[in-house]
Amino acid sequence: MRGSSRGVRTAAPPADEERRRLLGGTHHDPHALLGAHPVRGGLLLRTLRPYAKSVTVLAKGLRAALHPEGDGLFAGVLPLRGIPEYALLVEYADTTVTADDPYRFLPALGELDLHLLGEGRHEQLWEALGARIMDHQGVTGTRFTVWAPNARGVRVVGDFNHWDGTAFPMRSLGSSGVWELFVPDVGEGELYKFEITRPDGSRSLRADPMARRTECPPATASIVTASHHRWRDADWMARRGARPVHEAPFSVYEVHLPSWRPGLTYRQLAEQLPAYVKDLGFTHVELMPLAEHPFGGSWGYQVTGFYAPTARLGTPDDFRFLVEALHRAGIGVLMDWVPAHFPRDDWALAEFDGRPLYEHPDPARAAHPDWGTLEFDYGRAEVRNFLVANAVYWCEEFHIDGLRVDAVASMLYLDYSREEGGWTPNAHGGRENLDAVAFLQEMNATVYRRCPGVVTIAEESTAWDGVTRATHHVGPGGFGGLGFGLKWNMGWMHDSLGYAAKEPVHRKYHHHEMTFSMVYAYSENYVLPISHDEVVHGKRSLVSKMPGDWWQRRATHRAYLGYMWSHPGKQLLFMGQEFAQGAEWAERHGPDWWLLDPSYGAEPDHRGVRDLVRDLNRGYAAAPALWERDTDPGGFCWLDGDAREDNVFAFLRFAADGSPLLAVANFSPVVRPGYRLGVPGHLPVWHEVLNTDAARYGGSGVTNPGPLTAQPVPWHGRDASLTPVLPPLATLWLRPG
Structure with missing residues (x-):
């Protein structure tokens, strides 16, 4: 039964420009128009519910119908002092729903988080950005946050609103570039994306860069998730760093999980892979990249979901189960990590908010000459934070024991695979990418500080001095060490395979x-690698x-x-x-x-x-x-x-x-x-x-x-x-x- 509008005064309408921006998804502060606000003589309450026939406010001792204002807006001035807890009873042509109003909540992201985000020093970035299930002001729901500083507006869309974000505009949190909205009653398993209004006024649906779970490719939506895994590898975690890795046995079996036993899930792999690797006596497995990637033929080296294990093999907790099974068999887990580049898919990171954001603003610097991808802007604090926190994330959230960092050489050199005149020297006239050097040093220092026992490994194919030297030790070239624990010995691999391929009569x-x-x-x-790269593409x-x-x-x-x-x-x-x-x-x-x-x-x-x-x-x-x-x-x-x-x-x-x-x-x-x-x-x-x-x-x-x-x-x-x-x-x- 509808509430009565008796005693509910008609609210003063919003200014035409404010109304236009709200309905158009370009309002930076929709909470200023929507929700409950004390006014002279009562409490102004406005909501945006497209296609609704009526909206009734339900509060303790109150049931009051709001007046329609057109375009799905309903408002009224209620005879109340203070802002009570309330819900909205929304009547549509074929159904009636009761829901808490997202616009009655204060921001669910704290000032410390915003400060750290602004400095590019939030080492647990996944706790601040993305979709997080939480209790906020006594209500359970999901806080959605996304960094999109160039956007004119951001709305969250998903199954919970039938992929129509009109009623779910997010607010901009000051100069941080972060947009936020707490949506009550949205929980685990919900699909979502962000609808971003670009500077030119066009709109784009984007997967969450911080999504911790995704749909299985080729589907591209992000999924609200929470971990329920209870780790049982405390003994392994406590002793894994007892001996420095360069003074310990370290024998690695490299695996492409989707094809090791095709068709197996993470949990099925947990029944077979640990036993096989343990029987052969390897101390570690190295997993080719498992962060979500749209094209399986990239083997995981073109990542779109940096915080999500690929859904091809199961859920994030299923992956945790596999890591734990390997640990309980006494086997360390290394994972390929790909911070050198990302693909251009228009639903992912490329020009995320309508302008270069994660990629370098100089098109010549952004375009990777070999792989048709984009290179990260390592000089931007927020981008560097995104990557450093991502390295920490895999180690802390999934108990990964080591990160093999892919394509380090392509990061270190401004002229990598570029012709004469196709690159710009650094401030000192050299070809070193100073921003990438600083990023790698920060990443290594942060991982080693936060994650005892973890090793980082560089796939670096040049003679760069000090790849495995401590970051505070300056070498002959004037750079501090990059801080890796180990480095792939590509020279040994190339020379020894070249020798072995010769007929014995020619070997002398x-x-x-x-x-x-x-x-x-x-x-x-050094690590001596006979990797996947040596046994494909006609080799x-x-x-x-x-x-x-x-x-x-x-x-x-x-x-x-x-x-x-x-x-x-x-x-x-x-x-x-x-x-x-x-x-x-x-x-x-x-x-x-x-x-x-x-x-x-x-x-x-x-x-x-x-x-x-x-x-x-x-x-x-x-x-x-x-x-x-x-x-x-x-x-x-x-x-x-x-x-x-x-x-x-x-x-x-x-x-x-x-x-x-x-x-x-x-x-x-x-x-x-x-x-x-x-x-x-x-x-x-x-x-x-x-x-x-x-x-x-x-x-x-x-x-x-x-x-x-x-x-x-x-x-x-x-x-x-x-x-x-x-x-x-x-x-x-x-x-x-």
């Missing part, structure tokens, strides 16, 4: 390509890069892995390479798991390589000489780095207590019996602890089964020597004792 002419890495091995803290899989017949390819593949695991630096291997998949990886179908099926009837060569990887990881973890002094030149010594005629590389690795491990790689297809190697004379007996030519790995079975006794024959500058047999195309590990 390229011997230096394998030894050169030790010239700079201690300039940074062939790892085993298919190797020359010779199938047996020689597999043997060289095994020898290469043995050499990689014994070389200074951590190691990373992309899925499928652990069992010598012959085909290139394709995200449509993932690894060829059938190669491991005994019922397939093929020879067990793929299973043998998988068994080798398992033994490499277990032997690696058990040998501190292979990881404890990775960044200490005293942890490595060539025995023979110039045996080019033999295609042999022999070196010692040393643990912190001085105990050695001898690694020998023979990249020749011939057996070398009695190959003399110098060893310390005080260690008389040595044992073969790994041989990539063992029959169980698919090799020819040329081994050193018994103990090797050192002879008092000086060699390689040592006072004793061993004479093991070197199998063809194989790597040996020997330990004393």
Whole structure:
């Protein structure tokens, strides 16, 4: 039953310009016109409800109908003093609804939040911006906030208002550029976007840049969400930083989750991936980017939802469940993070509020020359805040143990992939992007301060000085270190793969390509990566890069892995390479798991390589000489780095207590019996602890089964020597004792 308008005086109408701006979605302060406001003789209450037949105010002891003002506006002056709690009974042609009035609430974003936003120092930005379910002034609803400083107006639209934002204009919170609206009764699972009126008067529907959950692509709406996950990995979190990462075993299995086992969800992956990785002995998984991205073929490297795990595999809590399952299996979780660029989709970040906002205002600086994307404006405090907080977000909200930062080189250099005249030097006349340098330093410093035990890893392909140096240590170039914990060794990857791809008869002419890495091995803290980038786009899989017949390819593949695991630096291997998949990886179908099926009837060569990887990881973890002094030149010594005629590389690795491990790689297809190697004379007996030519790995079975006794024959500058047999195309590990 409608309320009576008796005693409700007609309100003075708003000025024509105010009315036009409100109805047109360009009013900066809709709360000044809507909601309840004390006036002489009572309380003015106005609401905007398009298509309503009537609106009745419900308050304690009051039921009063408002007068229609046209265009969906209803208003009246009620005989009340003070602003009571009230609701609106809205009658439409086919239904009647009762709802709290969004315009009776004070701003739900605090002054401290706005201050930190203005300074670009809000380290938990996701707590301030986006859609957050909350209790506000005793009412449960969702606070919507968005940064859009160039917008003439912003309205929130979604399922809850039938995607018509006319009745839901947001207010501008001063000079912050933030727009805010608390909407009662809107809760978890609601779809929404922001309708932005641009400076030119046109309108655009935009997904929330801070959305913590999204629709599954190709749908693009944001989703109101809240986490209900209760973490059970406290032991892991407490001990993960007990040992510095560069002094710890660190063996990484790189995974593209959507194609590792195609069709599995996060929770289904949690049943299979941890067990598989643990069985193979990897210490970490590295997940290719999981932030929401519209095109699956980008593998996650063109991000539109920086704060939302991709909905292709489940909800954010489902992803938390997977991370926890990996932690409970003793496996660290690294994730690719992509702050270098973003795509141009017109519903996402590009010219978000009608002008360049997240991208650089100079079109030449904004356009990425290689990928058809846009580069972030690292010099703008709010943009830098968006990215720094995003790095913290993944670590704090999802317990991620490390971030591998993609495409760092493209961020660091103003002339990256640009022709002469296509770029502008920095203030000092150089080609360094000073804003990006400052951003990376701030990101690393903030993550390490807030998230104990987390490691950041740079994919950086140049000789930039100090990538893994502390930010407060200034190098020869005048820059402080970038502050990363580790850096991908792209030079080692390129040189070693180039060497291994040569026919053995030609390798002696390229011997230096394998030894050169030790010239700079201690300039940074390195990871040795055989990543997805090396097994796609015509580059062939790892085993298919190797020359010779199938047996020689597999043997060289095994020898290469043995050499990689014994070389200074951590190691990373992309899925499928652990069992010598012959085909290139394709995200449509993932690894060829059938190669491991005994019922397939093929020879067990793929299973043998998988068994080798398992033994490499277990032997690696058990040998501190292979990881404890990775960044200490005293942890490595060539025995023979110039045996080019033999295609042999022999070196010692040393643990912190001085105990050695001898690694020998023979990249020749011939057996070398009695190959003399110098060893310390005080260690008389040595044992073969790994041989990539063992029959169980698919090799020819040329081994050193018994103990090797050192002879008092000086060699390689040592006072004793061993004479093991070197199998063809194989790597040996020997330990004393």
